[in-house]
């Protein structure tokens with residue numbers, strides 16, 4: 001399991017999510033094999049991009065940055081999930097739905113040589129329902145003779161089909177022009193597609209039965225916000241505004257939490273998808289764990305998803321009312337051993353049943369968000385690094401002593417540091433630096449990333 005501060009955490013990717021807010025998002029949607037990946041590669045002008053991505057639920061909705069005519073946007077490739085698990089149609093629809101939900105516009109790709117299939121029609125319905133602007137790409141039109149195939153796709157009712165050969169590039173310029181026409185100019189600062197300054201966004205996540213619905217009902221009991229039109233919020237029926245500790249919070253995907261998902265085959269998988277979609281929209285994740293049961297592999301996986309998403313994290317142990325002495329003893333050891341990856345996260349021990357320590361939840365969330373947004377001025381960072389390096393130099397390797405020369409905080413939400421060094425800095429030393437950074441500056445409740453650039 002990769003620790004956030006180590007190599008597993010991709011600073012550049014997280015950077016995009018946190019700071020490239022102004023960039024509009026285009027979801028690329030379509031059946032498998034219509035050429036989505038080929039088209040994405042064509043648009044971003046890289047061959048290797050898609051091939052490199054590994055399957056796995058958190059990483060699957062892969063985002064890329066693209067530029068056309070000086071305008072930048074983000075591409076979300078909704079392909080890439082393992083197809084074979086629960087039947088193709090369900091898979092394709094689930095992927096598409098999530099992709100569409102989080103985008104500003106949709107690029108719908110159809111294989112013109114095959115024509116519109118039932119799955120294509122189903123996708124059209126989803127897109128229509130979303131009300132998002134859409135550009136229709138008739139792919140695999142490799143030559144003039146294919147243009148007639150493309151024209152057949154007018155029947156989908158999505159407007160002009162743009163004939164394209166993703167493979168050879170034919171027509172891709174016109175397609176990109178059409179895409180830019182549909183994408184909003186985005187001068188506004190946003191995060192996760194939401195304008196900044198609205199209610200803070202919380203994802204309440206955890207495996208089934210840990211008490212998510214109960215907790216939500218408890219906190220929302222008296223103070224459910226009825227008006228769904230607060231300034232600076234976008235309406236999303238699955239989210240809920242809840243007043244807590246004198247502030248309004250947006251709980252992401254509460255519909256998904258409240259809905260009783262039956263334990264059919266695949267429920268886990270969909271729960272996982274919802275979790276990653278919720279994380280994408282959220283700023284802070286409250287990971288709920290059932291304190292009365294041994295920590296499950298699924299708990300650890302959800303924690304990893306939260307950490308890897310680069311969101312602030314609070315760990316909440318629920319069902320505290322059910323603990324006996326013995327369980328409490330084991331729980332403490334579990335926390336030490338199995339929660340190392342979120343040692344830095346604030347922890348609250350609550351009971352959704354009795355209401356125990358509910359009042360500690362908001363301060364924990366606020367602390368985590370504060371850590372997540374922290375920026376250390378460069379001068380202060382370098383004063384700290386200078387002292388650190390002088391007092392605890394990197395071990396000598398092969399007769400040389402690699403040194404950290406200076407550093408800078410490249411971004412926040414979560415904090416990202418770039419250190420410049422005179423040689424290779426070992427993982428152990430990086431961890432040491434992270435530990436000391438946390439001791440010095442706090443960063444409670446947030447993953448941080450440290451990348452090292454070696455100056456020859």
Ligand code: GDP
Nearest residue numbers: 031032033034035036037038079140165166167
């Ligand atoms: P995805 O599953 O939608 O991402 O589809 P891929 O990009 O993996 O493409 C599926 C297959 O269609 C691959 O064999 C591609 O080489 C092929 N393909 C993609 N675009 C074109 C195209 O414009 N023309 C032709 N002839 N083949 C294409």
Ligand code: GDP
Nearest residue numbers: 208209210211212213214318319322351352353
């Ligand atoms: P979800 O699937 O995560 O939304 O979990 P639920 O909220 O549906 O809770 C699952 C079960 O745990 C229900 O039977 C709840 O009554 C119970 N439960 C939830 N929170 C607590 C708690 O703090 N203490 C106890 N004893 N039971 C709880």
